[in-house]
Amino acid sequence: MAAGFQKTMMKALGATDHVMTVLSVTDITPAFRRIRFSAPTMIDGRETPTASYIRLWAPDPVEPGKVHQRGYTLVEPDASTGEVSFDFVLHRPMGPASGWAAAAKPGDTITASYYMFHKFEPPENPEGYLLMGDPAAIPAINAILGVLPPEAPVVVILQAHLPGDAAIPIAGHPGAEVLWTGPGTGALAAAVPVRDWSNWYAWAAAEKDAVKELRATLNRAHGFPLADIKHTAYWMHGKAMRLRKQSNQPGAAEETPAAAPVPIAARAEAGPRPRWRSQGGQELLAGLRWTLRAAGLLQGLISLMQLAPLVLLAELGRRLLAGEKSWEALSPLILWAVGLYGAAAMLSAGLMLWLHAVDARFGHALRLSMVAKLARLPLGWFTDRNAAAVHQAVQEDAGRLHYMVTHAVPDVVAGIVTPISVITYLFTVDAGLAGMLFLPLIAFVALFSHMMRGVADKLVEFANWTKRANAAASAFVEALPVVRVFGGDGRGLRTALEGQAGFLNGWQRPMAGRKVASQLAIQPPAFLLLITAAGCWRILSGGMAPADLLPFLFLGTAFGAQIMSVMYGFVPVREARQAAQRIGVLLEEAELDRRRSSRELPPGPLGLRFDSVSFSYKPRKPVLQDIDLVLQPGTLTALVGPSGAGKSTLAGLPGRFHDVTGGAVRLMAVDAEIDIRELKPQTLQRAVGFVFQDVKLIKASLRENIALARPGATLPEIEAAARAAQIHERILAAPRGYDSVVGEDARLSGGEAQRLSIARALLADPPILVLDEATAFADPESEHLVQQALGALIGRRTVLVVAHRLHTVMHADCIAVMEAGRIVQRGRHEDLLNRPGLYRDLWQAGERKQA
Amino acid sequence: MIVQALLPPEARPRLVPYALLVIVAACLRATSALLLVPLLGELFSPQPRAALPWLVALAASVVAGWTLERHLVIRAFDLGFAMMTSMNRRLVDHLLAVPIGWFGAERQAQAKKALAGAVPELFASSVNLMTQASICLALPPAVALGLLFVAWPLGLATLLAVPLLFGALLLGGRLMRRAEADYAAASEEAAARTEEFARSQLVLRAAGRTGAAGTPLGEAIDAQRRNGLRILWFTLPGTLAFSLAMQATLLAMVTVLALMFAEGAIDPARTVALIVVVLRVLEPLNTLAELFPALESTHGAARRTLAILDVPAQSKPERDARPEAPAVEFRNAGFSANGQRILDGISFAVPAGTTTAIVGPSGSGKSTILSLVARLHDVDVGEVRVGGQDVRGYLPGTLMDQLAIVFQTVQLFEGGIAENIRIARPRAGEEELRAAAAAAGVDEIVARLGGWGAPVGEGGGALSGGERQRVSIARALLKDAPILLLDEATSGLDTLNEAAVAAALNGFGQRTVLIVAHRLETIAHADRIVFVENGHVVETGMRETLIANGGRFADYWRHRRDAQGWQIDKATASL
Secondary structure, X not given: OHHHHHHHHHHHOOOEEEEEEEEEEEEEEOXXXXXXXXXXXXXOOOOOOOOOXXXXXXXXXXXXXXXXXXXEEOEEEEOOOOEEEEEEEOOOOOOHHHHHHHHOOOOOEEEEEEXXXXXXXXXXXXXXXEEEEOHHHHHHHHHHHHHOOOOOXXXXXXXXXXXXXXXXXXXXXXXXXXXXXXOOOOHHHHHOOOXXXXXXXXXXXXXXXXXXXXXXXXXXXXXXXXXXXXXXXXXXXXXXXXXXXXXXXXXXXXXOOOOOOOOOOOOOOOXXXXXXXXXXXXXXXXXXXXXXXXXXXXXXXXXXXXXXXXHHHHHHHHHHHOOOOOHHHXXXXXXXXXXXXXXHXXXXXXXXXXXXXXXXXXHHHHHHHHHHHHOOOOHHHOOHHHHHHHHHHHXXXXXXXXXXXHHHHHHXXXXXXXXXXXXXXXXXXXXXXXXXXXXXXXXXXXXXXXHOOOHHHHHHHHHHHHHHHHHHHHHXXXXXXXXXXXXXXXXXXXXXXXXXXXXXXXXXXXXXXXXXXXXXXXXXXXHHHHXXXXXXXHHHOOOOOHHHHHHHHHHXXXXXXXXXXXXXXXXXXXXXXXXXXXXXXXXXXXXXXXXXXXXXXOOOOOEEEEEEEXXXXXXXXXXXXXXXXXXXXXXXXXXXXXXXXXXXXXXXXXXXXXXXXXXXXXXEOOOOEEEHHHEOHHHHHHHEEEEOOOOOOOOOEHHHHHHHHOOOOOHHHHHHHHHHOOOHHHHHHOOOHHHOEEOOOEOOOHHHHHHHHHHHHHHHOOOEEEEEHHHXXXXXXXXXXXXXXXXXXXXXXXXXXXXXXHHHHOXXXXXXXXXXXXXXXXXXXXXXXXXXXXXXXXXXXXXHHHO | OHHHHHOOHHHHHHHHXXXXXXXXXXXXXXXXHHOHHHHHHHHOOOOHHHHHHXXXXXXXXXXXXXXXXXXXXXXXXXXXXXXXXXXXXXXXXXXXXXXXXXXXXXXXXXXXXXXXXXXXXXXXXXHHOHHXXXXXXXXXXXXXXXXXXXOHHHHHHHHHHXXXXXXXXXXXXXXXXXXXXXXXXXXXXXXXXXXXXXXXXXXXXXXXXXXXXXXXXXXXXXXXXXXXXXXHHHHHHHHHHHHHHHHHHHHHHHHHHHHHHHOOOOOHHHHHHHHHHHHHHHHHHHHHHHHHHHHHHHHHHHHHHHHHHHOOOOOOOOOOOOOOOOXXXXXXXXXXXXXXXXXXXXXXXXXXXXXXXXXXXXXXOHHHHHHHHOOOOOOOEEEEEEOOEEHHHOOHHHHHHOEEEEOOOOOOOOOEHHHHHHOOOOOOOHHHHHHHHHHOOHHHHHHHHOOOXXXXXXXXXXXXXXXXXXXXXXXXXXXXXXXXXXXXXXXXOOHHHHHHHHHHHHHOOOOEEEEEOOOHHHHHOOOEEEEEEOOEEEEEEOHHHHHHHOOHHHHHHHHHHHHHOOOOOOOOOOO
């Protein structure tokens, strides 16, 4: 009754049963059948993430009453009707599930359980997705294909068991290549093409042994880190499909396409080893491996030293009971016990000291390498999303690594060594009594799993309540002014909090008693009672020497607590490993290629040339195409066009925010044109200045903020820049003038911060300036001051303006009109206005708005 | 006590029986440990069967202890639940009475954390932690007292050791906490500097400052390393203090036992039994040491929650004032926040039925003036009068009934647009609601979102800033109060938004309007101008008069007019 046991276990873990009724049966291919079910209790509006599956309980065709459990992927669940489909592969000889499906007709019912819908969560931004499986995996693969980003490259490798299998429809994906291979355990593994799979993500679901072999091949032959392979065994030979043997299907093997590997790219000959970003985390900790191992060993020793005094005291008791009275015989035991105890405390403190010293060095090096990394990333990398990644890495993950280095290893080692040594020692004293120490643990597990019934559902519900309460609290606090104005009483928040409290009451109150029962089972009094009762019985029945009870009384009562700490000890370690991986990913981000960046600029005026530039973040999704644009020295060029046309992306290229994927951006000096990728990074940053709308001030004095781009600037120079940027007087009005610190005693308004950043740019004095026109209108109260400051900054520089209001740039030397990543028109305002085209349309639309 | 303060008054008396029962439970645990002395004494004697009655007694005390502890946890659950429900209510009530000025970004986060995080944590602690921790606290003295009857010298030694042990535990915990707080602060500083470094890459690279050495970032990272090492000199005595105290206690007690044994005061079997009892005195301390971080965190949650209840609430009058004609008047009003003077000597009047625009540079205190009318803050000196009465003389409802308010930053609550507008006047008819929405240009948003009931997202996230202000204007139009306070948005201004503001001004045309105005058209709409600069009223009067006078407003007006037509022009750009 294995299935019965499985079912009970799943229920104990929170699975619930649902009865589903067949609505319709559709044969997509002769051996691939889709059945639509009505399952209103299961598809009830709860979240059904991509590639979620349920457990189907298929009746045994021979033994009535016996059921077999199979996993099936949800297809087209519809919460409004409570309907869902499942796809069945009908192979011969049929397993219980396919046998049931082959005979299914509308009106039939079958039971399904779900534990928790699992989520398909690939790591962020892999290079591509490699999906592998057999017909049983096709529903899941179809679901995954449906949610993968359309521009991502995808390779699907499918194994056909039957000739007709290749006719099973596969969901469309613009970047997907689909390969079919034949039957056989090793066929999938053999079919993986040889190419550079660096940073690809792999997903596999098929027969158990096939998956095992596939995983091994991906790891050894193709370099995939095991952590980057998501794999599931959907069935097993001889089990899932019942007595299925290769020899049963000679025809299948002949008719299906050969399983020969289809190379997509030529075999890379001794090319660079493929790399995965996720490996960065392991390397991060690799340097500490031996230190942490030594720390673990030392902690093991300390744990033993902490237990030894108890053993010695037990021995003392034994001698006392034996009638030993001489102080000379007893005192060494006491002194050793106390001495060992003290030595363990000292060693433990020493270990802590050592690990903290190691951590201080490790953390310091880690932070410096993160800083160094940040300085090498392309400027375009610094988006809001990546700012969150930096925050995560430096604020949270660094702290988790601190725990990992200083505490995790000793905690885990102590948690394992202590109970194992205790129980081993006690087994040598009296195996019978030692065995009984597991009774409270069994009672705990029984009580605990009884308590955890249905808890998975409750946890989801609790998470929902918490989310609601959090959202309501945020909304309430943030909207307090409005709430007050409309005489609100915070009803929404009150309802949410009451709901949360009510839910906790309904859920936890009946559980509180059970929970305490399970905990009392493993607390010292329970062990004390067990040891004395069982000990009395064994002593009275002559099975044990009375003195043998002592070690149990000394060491056995804390056994339950020790076992529990092992169970909880691993969570922080896992978190720390994930943290290390995230930091590793950050440290592995692609850097700006600086191998050629060594040239300086000749003196003199500078222009700028975009030479058939194209750019894309991802293959097949061009952002900019065939951009040819020349900015003669000292001229003003404006980029206009609808939002999303690529204006800002283009404007960032001269600063190497990103490197072009085609063509080149060149600086035009008096007698040479230089590709910006050949310039020293600092030289380029000095040549091209940027003034954007979102100003970034640092927490330092106003003087330092202005001099940020030229730390050596003198105070008169700084003041001159501030004057020209119309911010000098405002700075003098701050409590400590130029020494006032941003965020402390200098609180600048938006327009003031903007003028400060313009002063910064004036001081840096770049010959080429890239400007966002919206800067001039960002703060209505000080527009004119910002505009004056901008006027001073523009001066005789070569200027590229990203413009939103056309009339602001109508005097530009050249206006480039952009649409969908291309320049569609260019010329002076008057010329463009006289021609039909996008510019005239935009201008007229703007005029209408003004009117 | 902090536990008492957390509980509602009606639940406080229930703490006494709970505490008494905890003591009983500790005594039961102590009894089961002490029963080992006669039990082992008999078991190791020539007639071990005599131990059986003692075994029965031990079993009885353990089972009684279980029953009682289970009961205690359920009592603790009740107390925790009473705490949670009453605390939720008290917090919401109190936050509604705290002056809005108290809420900075930091305090907003604090309030949110208390509501959604701290209270559930306190509840969970009261269920999972409170009973076990208090029994562990009561157990060592209980065993010590019991020992006085069994072997008084040992009992005395234990009694002396208990305060030492608790003291060491507390000291160790304190030192650790301090070190960790220092370390966390240094880490946070280093992290904040690193984030700043990431944000400022564009500028820093131009300066060639791509390293950390010699910069504030480098200093912060070095400081973090120093703190990481310094933490040791606190951690070390912290851990050592506790383990040394435990060790000294163990040594002292075993010595006492040895002396008693040497003098023949106790037999070997009882000596051994007493060693077990001594170990049981130490056990709860180890448990407490393990629970310490959780207890600390609970204590912190309790403090944070109570800190919010300690914020002084706004005063409420004994009797509600009766509003007269809908006018607004400032009489020498002054207001400070965080020790900084925001407004000083503000005096002006908005007669009933007129429109006054507050104009001035950003940061001059314009929005604060509006918030004083709505009593989101209270003035420090002078008074603000609405409807002929000091705003502090009204009950909150009476004051708000006179005001329709459009703030600059508008938060919507989750729900549909219609719901969000209707909050202004829940009993308004469907027609009125649609009319107000149409006048404010909200129907266009409704069309975009797909219906009046379509969700606006958390905090109105599905809407742009300008759109949110339009919803807010629709609210004001629907509320139809005698006085309109409007804070015009500075950013995200589009033509539709401008039309909505105009609609509001027209809709309230015959009523009293006080508006913080940025756009020239809005300013032109006002009967009178109040020009504010650096927290002072610099000029007041009719727009034409002020322009003719050539003062600060005239400058402002001219600058704004010029700025509107600004063009980037190399020919005229200064050098």
